[in-house]
Amino acid sequence: MSYFPPPHPADWATVAPGAAGLDAEAIAAAARYACTCETPWKRDLAVMVTSDFQERSPWNETLGPVRPRGAPNGLVLRGGRIVAEWGDTMRADMTFSIAKSYLAILAGLAWDHGLIGDPDDPVCTTVEDGGFNPPHNNTITWHHLLQQTSEWEGVLWEKPDLIDRNRTVAGRPSVAAKGTHRDLHPPGGFWEYNDVASWSWTGSAPQPIGNGPVIATPGSRLTAAACNPYRAGATGAAVSLSMRATRRGLA
Secondary structure, three states: OOOOOOOOOOOOOEOOOOOOOOOHHHHHHHHHHHHHOOOOOOOOHHHHHHHOOOOOOOOOOOOOOOOOOOOOOEEEEEOOEEEEEEOOOOOOOOOHHHHHHHHHHHHHHHHHOOOOOOOOOEHHHOOOOOOOOOOOHHHOEHHHHHOOOOOOOOEEOOEEHHHHOOOOOOOOOOOOOOOOOOOOOOOOOOOOOOOOOOOOOOOOOOOEEOOEEOOOOOOOHHHHHHOOOOOOOHHHHHHHHHOOOOOOOOO
């Protein structure tokens, strides 16, 4: 990519679809389609996150503020420049599971800065918070966590890993009800979409990796870099906080 947007609030360069080698009518049709195909979720997310995940009380209780969401919005980029834009793209909305992508970016930045060694190293060699102790969690690697194959066992932000067991994704049937017991596999031996295990290495406070925290305050270099440094500005801090403010303190 030859162009990189400057940090907010500087202007993000735009380019006409035709000048970018794209069909202007097709781009406009795609934008209209996105605007008219809004998610069926209510905009009152406080209602949705306690009722739409097949979780019984008290597991469905929220651990932080949940803000209403806005209307559809989005961007189409070509070579880093904005080709099309619709809705309020400056609005800070809660991001839920896309926060896993932020977390993966944080892990990548930590690796790039030498704070994480080989991705196949056991996490317990650098994170010493008790969450990766024998007899099961000590063999979990960074690769397992990032690929959702860790089978991590424990409690995070008062939510047990059991909350994610037997979870259905994209219509794939489950052998039992979500949140019911199933025997855990060795780390790396079973994939299951999860929240608690994915966030286990962050803990409920900054976790020391090397000589400093990977996730520190919303203004820290690593956290800010993972929260859209181009568009977000202050939104970056809001996104960072949103990742901890959903129904589990997770996203």
